[in-house]
Amino acid sequence: ALYYGLNALSNNMIMVDRKQLKNPNGLILGTPGSGKSFSAKREMTNAFLITEDDIIVCDPEAEYFPLVQKLGGQVIRISPVSTDYINPLDINTNYSEEENPLTLKSDFILSMCELIVGGKDGLQPVEKTIIDRSVRMVYQEFLADPKPEKMPILEDLYNILRNQKEPEAQRIATALEIYVHGSLNVFNHRTNVDVNNRFVCYDIRELGKQLKKLGMLIVQDQVWNRVTINRAQHKATRYYMDEFHLLLKEEQTAAYSVEIWKRFRKWGGIPTGITQNVKDLLASREVENIFENSDFVYLLNQASGDRQILSKALNISPSQQNYITNSNAGEGLIFYGSTIVPFKDDFPKNTQLYRIMTTKPEETVQN
Template sequence: CEAGEKSEMTSKTYLSLFPSDLATYGRDAKALLKELQSQNERMFLVTFLVLNTGRTEQELENNVFQASSIAQKHNCNLFRLDFQQEQGLMSSLPLADCQIEIQRGLTTSSTAIFIPFTTQELYQSGKESLYYGLNALSNNLIMVDRKKLKNPNGLILGTPGSGKSFSAKREIANAFLVTDDDIIINDPEGEYSPLVNRLKGQVIKISPNSTQFVNPMDINANYSEEDNPLSLKADFILSLCELVVGGKEGLLPVEKTVIDRCVHLIYRKYFANPCPENMPILEDLYNALLQQDEKEAHHVATALEIYVKGSLNLFNHRTNVNVNNRIVCYDIKELGKQMKKLGMLIVQDQVWGRVTANRSSGKSTRYYMDEMHLLLKEEQTAAYSVEIWKRFRKWGGIPTGLTQNVKDLLSSREVENIFENSDMIIMLNQAAGDRQILAKQLNISPHQLSYVTHSGEGEGLLFFGNVILPFVDRFPTDLELYRIMTTKLGEVSEGAQK
C-alpha cells in the first residue's frame, strides 16, 4: 500500500515538471487521433496564402496592415513572405503550382472551410424563370419558376418600408414580360395603378363615387369543376349575405334555405340564354326574396335593401369594365369600413371566376393580395382566402399574399393552412416578435435569421421549396420602372411632377 502511494506521488511529481505546452499538445494530439480513428476525418496539408495588392506602395502597406488586423481579430497571425513575394504570387495564381513550402496539417472539417463554391445556388434556366434578386453570399442571380414547385402559392412578409409591395411589383412586371400568365391584383391601398396603367392594364376603381362597376352575381360555365356551377356560386352568395346580415351566429338555417332557393330561380333565365343582358344583379335576388312567403326571406331582403336601393348600391350594377384584360387591378382604397369587407369578398369571387375561365384555355393566373391581414380579420373573407389557397393550384392559379402581421397567419388552425401550403416565401425585415415565430415555424438558424434582423430594403431570405437563400435586390433608382413602382412619398411626388 505504501509502495503504491509512493509511485502515485512520484508520477504526479514528474508530471508537474513537464512544460504546460507539452501537456496541452498531448491532449490535442489525442483528440486529433480520436477524430482520425473514429469520426471519419482525414489529414490534409494546407498552404494558405493571402494576396494583397495596391496601386501605390503606401496603399499596399495599408492593405497588408488591414489584412493582418482582421486576421488578428480572429486569433490568427499572418506572416509576410519576405524575399518570397514572387513565389507567393505564382502560387496564388490559378496555375496549380504551389511554390511556398509552408504547410499546416488540417482535418477534413477544417479544410472544407477554405474550399470555394460551397454556397447553395438557386438558378433555373426555364423559359418562364423570373428574377428574384442576387444571392447575398455569392452575388449570383436567383432565377426560379414558381410553376415548378409542388405548390406555387407564395407569401411576401416584412415590416412596413421593407419592400413588400416593391417585390410584388417587380415580380408582376417580370411575369408580364416573360410569361403569358394573366395577372390580377387586389389593391386596398391604391399603390399598383401607375404600374398597371403603364402596362396598359385595367384599373377598376371600386368606390361609392366611381362609375366603374363589378357585378357580384357574375358566373361562367367553368365556375365549378362539377357539372353544376351554380352550387358553388350559391355558396359565395350565402357568404355575401352572411356578411350583410351580420350577427354572431350569421345566417339561420331557414334563411340559408330561402337564399339558396332564390339563387336557383334568378339564374334560370341566364342559363337558358347565357348572354350578358340576362346576367342577374343583386336587385334580382332582393326581389326574389321579397316574393317568398317566409318572414326570414323578408329579413334578409331588408338587410340587402341598402345595397340595392340605398346609398351603398355600387354593387347593384352589371359589370361595365374589361375584367378580361391581361392585367387587372381592383383598387378598393376608397371603400369605407362598412364596404371594404364586402368589396374584398366580391373581388375574391371575381378572381375565382377568372381562374376557372383561364383553366379551360390552359392559362395560368397570378393573383396578388396586398395587405392580406385585412382579409383574415373577418371569418367569411378568411375562410374564402383559405379556400383559394387550397383550390388554386389544380386550377392553374398562383396566389401571392403580402402581409406584415405573421401572427394573423397563425390566428387559427384553418388560417394556418395558408402558411403551411406556401412553398415560396419572400421574407424581408421582420419585427422581433415575428422573427421568433418564423424561426420556430420554418426552422431558421440564428445565422439565417440575421438576414431579416434590421435588414435594409430589398434584403432578406428566400424560401423556395426546400432551399433557403439570403438575397439582395438593389433595383436601379434611375429607371422609369422604378419611379412607377416605388411607394416612397418623396419619390412618388417627384415622379408625379415629372
C-alpha cells in the first residue's frame, strides 16, 4: 500500500493499494495550483521506492524530467529537432492475446493513418483494406526472424503503399510523405532510446500542433508494447497521462484511450489520467467509459461549474463538497472503490524531494 496523506477527519494515515481494486484505473482532477502534478509525482515516487512496478509518463508540459532524472529514469524528448526517436512500428510477439499480434497492431496503424489521412469523413473501407494488407506485408520479414535490425519503420510501410496498384494507396502514401521524407519525419526512425528503463518520461512539449496528437497516440502504443512485455514477467506498469483532456479531443486518441482503460487491467497496467479541464473531459463521448472503469479518483479543489458536474457524476454529498471547495493545495477527496475519504497532504517543504516535485518557479530546485 502507498501513502496518500492524512484523513482530514481522524488524522489517520491513508494507505491505499490500487492493485486491490476491482479496477485500478485512476483520475487526478483539480484546478491549476491545486496540486495535481505534485500528487501524481508523489504517487510515482512512492511506487518507485516501495514497489517493483515500471512507471511511464506522457508529459505535454515538460515538468516531470527533474524527478525522472533524479531517480535514474529515461527522459525521451520527442520533437522535430530532437535526436531521441521512437518507432511507431515497434512490435513484440506478446503484443496481443491472440497468436497473431498483427491484428491489434494493424488497428493502431489504422488509427494513426486516420489522424494523418482521414480528414472529416475518416478512412474509407477501401483505404482501410489497403492499409491492413500493407501492414501485414511490412512485418513479414521481422516476424519470420524477429531481430531488432529487421524491425520495419514508417518508410517501409510508405514504400509498400507506393507499390500497390490502387489509386487510394497512392493517396495514402502521398499523405504519409511529409512524415517520411518531409519536415515532420521525426517518427521515421528506429527507436534509439532506452524505452526499457524502469522510469520513462515521454516529453512531447515541443511537438507542436501538427505532431502532438500523433505523438500522443504513438506514445500510447509504446506503453502498450511495454505493458505486454511486463505482463509476461508478472510486473505491473503504471502509466500517467498529464493534460488528459487533450487525448479525448480527437476521436482516434480518445478511442485508443478508452481501449487502454478497458484492456490494461488484465495485462497488469495501471493508467492514470491527470487534468484540470473537467468540462472538456466530460464533454467527450468516450468519458463515460473512462469514469465507469475508474475505481480510484483523487479529487482536489474544483471550480464551481466543475464541482456541480462532478458531484452529479460521482454522487458527492453537500458536506463532502466542502473538501473540494476553495481547498488548499493537496486537500480534497479520495475515491477508492465505494469508499470516499477526505484527505490533506502537507508535504514538508524543506526537503530536496519537495523542490524536485513542485512546479512553483520560486520553489523549484536550481539545476
